[in-house]
Amino acid sequence: MKRAFIIVAGGKGERMGGALPKQFLPLHGKPLLMHTLAKCHSWDSEADLLVVIPQAHCDYWRMLCREIGCSIPHTVVYGGANRFESVRNGLQATDCDGLIAVHDGVRPFVSLDVITACFEAAVAFGAAIPVMPLTETVRLLTDDGGSRTFDRSCLRSVQTPQVFAASLLRQAYLLPYCADFTDDASVVESIGATIGLVRGNPENIKITTPTDLLFARAFLSQ
Amino acid sequence: MKRAFIIVAGGKGERMGGALPKQFLPLHGKPLLMHTLAKCHSWDSEADLLVVIPQAHCDYWRMLCREIGCSIPHTVVYGGANRFESVRNGLQATDCDGLIAVHDGVRPFVSLDVITACFEAAVAFGAAIPVMPLTETVRLLTDDGGSRTFDRSCLRSVQTPQVFAASLLRQAYLLPYCADFTDDASVVESIGATIGLVRGNPENIKITTPTDLLFARAFLSQ
Numbered sequence: 084m085k086r087a088f089i090i091v092a093g094g095k096g097e098r099m100g101g102a103l104p105k106q107f108l109p110l111h112g113k114p115l116l117m118h119t120l121a122k123c124h125s126w127d128s129e130a131d132l133l134v135v136i137p138q139a140h141c142d143y144w145r146m147l148c149r150e151i152g153c154s155i156p157h158t159v160v161y162g163g164a165n166r167f168e169s170v171r172n173g174l175q176a177t178d179c180d181g182l183i184a185v186h187d188g189v190r191p192f193v194s195l196d197v198i199t200a201c202f203e204a205a206v207a208f209g210a211a212i213p214v215m216p217l218t219e220t221v222r223l224l225t226d227d228g229g230s231r232t233f234d235r236s237c238l239r240s241v242q243t244p245q246v247f248a249a250s251l252l253r254q255a256y257l258l259p260y261c262a263d264f265t266d267d268a269s270v271v272e273s274i275g276a277t278i279g280l281v282r283g284n285p286e287n288i289k290i291t292t293p294t295d296l297l298f299a300r301a302f303l304s305q
Numbered sequence: 306m307k308r309a310f311i312i313v314a315g316g317k318g319e320r321m322g323g324a325l326p327k328q329f330l331p332l333h334g335k336p337l338l339m340h341t342l343a344k345c346h347s348w349d350s351e352a353d354l355l356v357v358i359p360q361a362h363c364d365y366w367r368m369l370c371r372e373i374g375c376s377i378p379h380t381v382v383y384g385g386a387n388r389f390e391s392v393r394n395g396l397q398a399t400d401c402d403g404l405i406a407v408h409d410g411v412r413p414f415v416s417l418d419v420i421t422a423c424f425e426a427a428v429a430f431g432a433a434i435p436v437m438p439l440t441e442t443v444r445l446l447t448d449d450g451g452s453r454t455f456d457r458s459c460l461r462s463v464q465t466p467q468v469f470a471a472s473l474l475r476q477a478y479l480l481p482y483c484a485d486f487t488d489d490a491s492v493v494e495s496i497g498a499t500i501g502l503v504r505g506n507p508e509n510i511k512i513t514t515p516t517d518l519l520f521a522r523a524f525l526s527q
Contacts, residue, residue: 214444218511220463220488222436222502229493230502232491233460239452266442269454279454280444285516291440294507294524301523302516 087131088123088244089173092116092188093162104140106188106292111303115290116144116214118191123184123244124155126198131177132157134188167264170304171198171256182206183252184244184266192286192302194254198244205246212246212268213283214239241266242283248276251276269273306403309353309422310345310466311395314338314410315384326362327513328410329369333525337512338366339375340413345406345466346377348420353399354379356393356410380463389486389514393478404428405474406466407489414508414524420466426501427468434490437503463488464505473498 092106106116114245116134123132125239138161145159160176162248162291170185175288180207197213204211217240223233245267247255255271264270270279289298314328320349321500335343336358358366360383367381375473377436382398392407399405404427408415426433438460445455467489474523479492486492489502512521 214381217443217462218513221439221502222458222461222463222490224461228497230461231494232485232487234485235487237446238455238460239444239446240439241444253425263454263456265454265457268444269442272453277451278444285514289440292507294520297523297527298516301519305519 085131086127086129086181087177087179087183087249089135089170089185090116090119090123090135090188091166091169091185092134092136093166093169093174097179104137106136107140107143108290108298113151115191116145116188116301117147117151119186119188120153120155120157122191122193122195123186123198124185126195131179133160133173133176134158135160135162135173136188137162148213148263165260167260167270170267171190172258174253180249181245183249184246185252186244187289190243190287190291192284192288192299193244194243194284194287196236197281197284197287200281201244201246204281205248208277208278208279209248209251210246210271211269211279211281212266213242213244213287214280215242215283215285216240216254239280241268242287247271254294262293307353308351308399308403309355309399309405309471311355311399311407312338312341312345312410313388313395313407314358314386315388315391316355316524328358328443328520329362330512332413332518335373335375335519336369337413338410339373341367341408341410342375342377342379344413345408345418348417349423352446355382355395355398356380357382357384357395358410359371359384361472362500387482387491388489389482392489394462396475396478398468400443402471404468407474408442408466408467409511411512412465412509413502413512414506414510414521415451415466416506416509417463417508419490419503419509422503423466427470430499430501431470432468432490432493432498433474433501433503435464435466435509436502437464437505437507437513438462461502462489464509470492
């Protein structure tokens, strides 16, 4: 079955506190995004790989690929005004009619096993995402300006790749943009689909802060 | 005003996957717990420091302090069957009548500024804890076995130190144990107190997995 990865790297890097968008931060001689691209390629070298980045950064990305010698075949797609638009642009750039994974460009450490589990569950459910239990106590902010302890056992923290039957994902992305769409599962469930949950891996964090980057360097140095 | 830190290190290390309880894991030549103790001492060298560890580990801890040359004055308190009992034992071992902080023994990276903010807010509110916004999308498991996206903007992830007026904390810890008490704020709010929230620091993680330990080593190497 044909597979595709839409690798979303639309970030402009505000949270990292530097001028360089976080997907381009160097990690062991390669930008973060290139590690993520390599991970997807290593899982399925036949998959259609779409890298979605802001139009303004496309030339820079191509230069990085050329200079570093990244020979992984992939399509560069212009990002949109938000994540939803970026994924939609990615969808329009592939004719994949099998399973499509949407993956954050700044999550290079997803394990191959988790990718496999997501694709397998997507065959069964039409939609599958990796999740983790929350390790800290959680509080809920209440309407009166206060807060109270919230039972974290019924919460899950969501990772990517989020994998969907192509037809389902395309149908969901016909919707108009809504600010409640914080990930692809939220888009797909808004048309009534059920989302299968599989266990993610703890290292599969989104590298968005200097603290995350510190972890990323340590993890790669192992 | 007299201050005390109850440093809770009751863990038997199951989550780390090794035989050594996590509070004793070596980090730059010192066990994790000793870093945490040193952090509290560096914030207020006059504070009453209580280290709560399982009775079976007390001799081992004293040996570590002797061999490594830890000269920070502190009281060793036997842990209980759960965190609630451990904190209660810590409370009984101090006559502090000012503000009491309860802090996880495996959180050595709380910033001095966050400790200050918690103590200041506890003066105002009687109870204050450090919290962080959640960075990942969150799903709520529903009663029908499914799940749905949950608005993470109204959730906060809870850290320590959790700081309380001594009288309030002592009153709360007269309660019988309840499995819903996942932290000290949940105990104190069960007697009707309001919990003040201050912003934590992102590095202030609980070191409980090999991945966390990897981060901890990287953070200390900076």
